[in-house]
Amino acid sequence: MWERVTSILESRGRPVLMGRTILRIEHRGGMVRTVVARNDDGAVEEYAGSQFVSSIPMRELVRLLEPAPPSPVLDAANKLGYRDFISIALMIDRPDLFPDNWIYIHDPSVKVGRIQNFKNWSPDMVPDQTKTCLGLEYFCFEGDGLWTMDDAALIDVARKELAQLGMCPPEAVFDGVVVRQQKAYPVYDDVYQARVQVIRDYLAKSLPNLHVAGRNGMHKYNNQDHSMMTALLVARAIATGSALDPWKVNADAVYHEDIRVGEKDLSGRQVPERLAGVSR
Incomplete structure (x- = not known):
C-alpha cells in the first residue's frame, strides 16, 4: 500500500525522500520555517514549508528545535522514556x-x-x-x-x-x-501525560504549524491503524480546517469528542496509579 502511495506522490512531483537524518528544525516568528537534513552522501539539505507534520519521537523532536524551547519544555521532553x-x-x-x-x-x-x-x-x-x-x-x-x-x-x-x-x-x-x-x-509511567501536555501546550501556542502524528510523534501507544488515523486527521485539518482532534483517537481506534478540560484523559492505554498515602 505504501509503495503505491509513494508512487502517486512521485507522479505529482512530491517524492518521498529516504535516508535523511534530521539535523535541526528551524523556527522564527512563531512558525517553523525550515527542516535541515543530511542525506546518505553527507550533503546537507534544507526544506522550507508552510506546514510540517512530525512522527519523530517527541523527545527528539523537542531537542531538534532551533532556537531551543524554554527549559520546562526541554525538561519534560528529556524525561520521556x-x-x-x-x-x-x-x-x-x-x-x-x-x-x-x-x-x-x-x-x-x-x-x-x-x-x-x-x-x-x-x-x-x-x-x-x-x-x-x-x-x-x-x-x-x-x-x-x-x-x-x-x-x-x-x-x-x-x-x-x-x-x-x-x-x-x-x-x-x-x-x-x-x-x-x-x-x-x-513508556507510560505515572507522570508521562503531564510531560506530554507541557510539550503539546508549547507546540500549540508557539509553533502552530508543527503537527505531530503517530505512536512516537504523539508518545501514544497506538497500533498501526490508530496511528494512521491520527495522521489522516492531521492531514484533514491542514487541508480542510477540520476540527477533528487526533489526540482524541484512543487505543481502540475510537474517536472521543467528550474529553473536557480538567477531566482525566482515558484515551490510550492506562497505567497503574500510586495509592493515596503511599510514598515513593
Whole structure:
C-alpha cells in the first residue's frame, strides 16, 4: 500500500525522500520555517514549508528545535522514556509449527516475549510453502546486553529458546535475520501525560504549524491503524480546517469528542496509579 502511495506522490512531483537524518528544525516568528537534513552522501539539505507534520519521537523532536524551547519544555521532553525492540526472524525447515498468527510467551526461563508466525498472516510472506518463518521478539533497552549482542549470537539465542519451548529442534533453523527497532514503545509511567501536555501546550501556542502524528510523534501507544488515523486527521485539518482532534483517537481506534478540560484523559492505554498515602 505504501509503495503505491509513494508512487502517486512521485507522479505529482512530491517524492518521498529516504535516508535523511534530521539535523535541526528551524523556527522564527512563531512558525517553523525550515527542516535541515543530511542525506546518505553527507550533503546537507534544507526544506522550507508552510506546514510540517512530525512522527519523530517527541523527545527528539523537542531537542531538534532551533532556537531551543524554554527549559520546562526541554525538561519534560528529556524525561520521556522509551522501550526498544529486537525481532529475530528464523527460517525453519518445517511447513507448519502452530496455527496462531502470534503467541505471547510467559515462560520466565526464556527472554523471548512474543513469537510471530508470518506465514499465518499471509502465505505470501514465506515464498517457499515447505518452510516457516517465525519472528521472535525481544523487549529491551538500547545499549543493554541484548541490544549490543551481535547478530549471530542473537540468532543462536533465538534458535536455542525455540527448542527450549519445544517448538522445533535447533537444527531445523537454517537461517536468521535480526532487526533492531529503537523506541518501539513509548513508556507510560505515572507522570508521562503531564510531560506530554507541557510539550503539546508549547507546540500549540508557539509553533502552530508543527503537527505531530503517530505512536512516537504523539508518545501514544497506538497500533498501526490508530496511528494512521491520527495522521489522516492531521492531514484533514491542514487541508480542510477540520476540527477533528487526533489526540482524541484512543487505543481502540475510537474517536472521543467528550474529553473536557480538567477531566482525566482515558484515551490510550492506562497505567497503574500510586495509592493515596503511599510514598515513593
